Amino acid sequence: MKQLGLSVREDAVGNIFGRWVGSEAELGAVATGSHVDAIPFSGKYDGVVGVLGALEAISVLQRKTLLAWPACVIQVWFPAKKILGVCRFSYVHSLKMCSRLMAGSKELVQSLKRTVDNHNVSFVDAADSAGYKIHPDDLHNVFLNQDAYFAFIELHIEQGPILEKEGIPIGIVTAIAAPASIKVEFEGNGGHAGAVLMPARNDVGLAAAELALAVEKHVLESGSIDTVGTVDVRDVDEKRRNDVIEKVHKSAIDISKIRGVELSEFKIINQDPPALSDKSVINAMEFAAKQLSLEYKLMISRAYHDSLFMARISPMGMIFIPCYKGYSHKPEEYASPEDMANGVQMLALTMAKLSLE
């Protein structure tokens, strides 16, 4: 980032901000960024395309001297990988800790004060060991102001098969679905696989199997292609998603009664509302695609993203590029250099367009 002449700032949890101050420093910045952490045994494009792509987009903009850019920020966050270890704290990637904090989540601050990893090490102690002297009260300093950004755009692989299948190089995201995640615990009695007669069994494995199938059933019954579910339930329609969660809860209760197992926990881990892209950002993305003669598709994101949280404090939009067979969160994840180049050009031109508004 220093090669690009950006001024660099790191916040209390290791988020890194590079700011390129344009001709009108007092204007709200146009921001971009993504994450570099992912789930274990994952791929190398999820998030990373939007981080390296952001740096490349800034470089593109700096080489175009036709315009004096009024204002521009690039921001990048690393902490899961760099400080705390991938997935050591489940919310780092799964719950989008960094962007959720930036967006001012007081609940997350509270939970970070309490939460420990598998070895009973707290988040604050883990950060401390990694050289980050976080005082729990400093976590509020990660919050960004509501007017910090004029707009936020994220470049990302689609993580689904649609663009590749339809042969379209660019997806312009109009809405981001959000997952509702639940933690369910059944308790029964273990016993000998042969000696306990069938009527005397209260097998939590089978209770869990039934519940997994019930999740699928309730998701399919929603009647919408936009409802998906497995370890969590996602939808762009918040009410429809939460209805599914309620049905899953009812199923869990029924299963526990029928099988004589105890439903010892049914806890909603997170239930974030979906987010809509801002019309101004969508317009800028469409402008950019047309300028670049790139075919594009207006689409929703079924995966959720840091942009979901950035939308709480800024007008937001996302640019998708195709990825091989829609694979993500596994090593086969892949995006071609051509598609990444298209995405970077889209990002650069969208930022330019927004900077000039």
Next chain:
Amino acid sequence: MKQLGLSVREDAVGNIFGRWVGSEAELGAVATGSHVDAIPFSGKYDGVVGVLGALEAISVLQRKTLLAWPACVIQVWFPAKKILGVCRFSYVHSLKMCSRLMAGSKELVQSLKRTVDNHNVSFVDAADSAGYKIHPDDLHNVFLNQDAYFAFIELHIEQGPILEKEGIPIGIVTAIAAPASIKVEFEGNGGHAGAVLMPARNDVGLAAAELALAVEKHVLESGSIDTVGTVDVRDVDEKRRNDVIEKVHKSAIDISKIRGVELSEFKIINQDPPALSDKSVINAMEFAAKQLSLEYKLMISRAYHDSLFMARISPMGMIFIPCYKGYSHKPEEYASPEDMANGVQMLALTMAKLSLE
């Protein structure tokens, strides 16, 4: 065993035999024994009661000088725990490696030559590292002759709830059910939990959930209380058990078709026939119970035992004692000192009775 004046022999895989030669050394021996290995995170009575109980029974017999015992053998096997690590090779406990080998299983000899643990270490190499110089061709030496024993009796906790529930101190086993175990592998495509639309998913987790529930369904449909199933299917009726396995196979094929996942493996791991206790051993056990004024119940064993394999080379019988709530294969496993003492007296008197026949 040396304190008891037994002559001790150890075979190529670490089975330990203590022989007490009576007044008529040429007679076939009355044998007893059990195992000390078990599954991980298990209890301390499964098997061990029959090993320490056997030593105690010999001690009881030696203290009773009224009779000159014609012949008596105690045998004990340790290898899973002592040489190879509990469950390092799945067949050590789950497939009753030691007794299966003693009973002359040529299939097991072949499979031991090939099989490796999770770290790709072969059984022979693992035994070698533990100080047992096993040449694969020596495994045949573990086989016992068909006429080695006049009878074999095993004392064991019931591993089920019946004796405790009915307040009966002794179970006399008339038949041992045997499990049929299958290995099933589905293959599908991983993908993003949010981004892959429901119709495009081929989720092997849900295929496995459906199959687990299908096992339960087919077991219940057998209509017999003696049919049980979970990770394996067990029954005293071999045909009824194998019918369930066939139905499970058909379900696996159906599930793979409907869900678009590949059924890449459906392999029968073992499918041993059940075994009947020998009438002569049952008679001796009933005689002993009456002599000791212990109420007893004729029952079948739904758990399977080393005795299942000993029955291939010897008349066989088993003595059950109650255990707490029928718990087994978990730390809560427990048998009371009184029940164990009854079991040891039963074992001693049954051996005495058989020795005098």
